[in-house]
Amino acid sequence: MRRADRLFQIIQVLRRSSKPVTADAMAAELETSKRSIYRDIATLMAQRVPIRGEAGIGYVLDGGFDMPPLMLTSDEVEAAVLGAQWVAGRGDPALARAARDLIAKIAATVPDRLRPVVLEPAVATPPAWRHEVETLDMSRVRAWIHAGRKLRLHYADEQGRETLRVIWPCLVGYRETTRLLVGWCETRADFRTFRADRVVDAEFLDDRYPGRPAVLRARWFAMMEARRAEYEARTQ
Known part of the structure; x- marks a missing residue:
């Protein structure tokens, strides 16, 4: 790797990390020596790239720094x-x-x-699946997630049993043949996942739910991680 490319990659490594990154970690990723990383960091700092940190502890890139767009490999x-x-x-x-x-x-x-x-890409995805007809406007759902607003769903489960739920939507997920809506269900007082193709009707409410969507998503991810760890512990 040319040194100019390595300097660029060091900035990329720091930019994508929310924690200090050690010279050892950067050297391993960029397949170079730790001494080269130290020299490159010193060069970047001399060029007024806002990097903070020191040897043995790690380095961070201050917010507000950016490079010209589309400098892509x-x-x-x-x-x-x-x-x-x-x-x-x-x-x-x-x-x-x-x-x-x-x-x-x-x-x-x-x-x-x-x-x-x-x-002329050398990579490709499989042909798109034909999903079931959805009555749910997923574009509007995404807007409601960003706004932290509630939805009232008329939902039918796999047995065709219908219920009305008020949910706090926080995430749209994808499986191979279905789209999923994740949210906190006021009826169940817990997180629930709803298949978009089983939503009979939806009402987009003006009411905001407590907290931020990002916090709700973090709680859901933590719950799923705990369930995964519990399952792995049982099956070992």
Whole structure:
């Protein structure tokens, strides 16, 4: 790896981490020596890149620092195209359209040497699945999640039993053939997952639920992680 590329990658490593990153960790990821990392950090700091930290403890990149857009490597372009392909085939109409636009924008703005990676990618997703007809407007659901507003769902379970639920939506998830809506259910006083194709009707309420959607998502992820750990402990 050229030194200029390594300097760029060091910034990327620091930018994606919320905790101090040690020189050992960066050296391992970038396949170079710890001494080279120390020299590169010193060079970046001399160029006024806002890096804080010291040897043996770790380094962080201060907020507010950014670089010109679309300084992407070939692997990063390919990763973006692969992800956009998946969303174009499986996302709701608004997300699918945005994914196709993203691919077009990347192709129009990357250097000529990277354009074949976008237009003739070496990676591809499987053909999109044909999901069941959904009455739920997933684009509007996403907007309600961002706003932290409640939904009232008329829902039918796998046996066709129908219930009315008021939920605090926090996440839209994807399985191979279905879309899922995760939220806190006021009726059950617990998290519940709802298949989008089993929602008979939905009412988008103006009421905000307590706290932030990000906090609710963190609670759900923590619960799922605890369940996974419990399952692994039982099966060992």
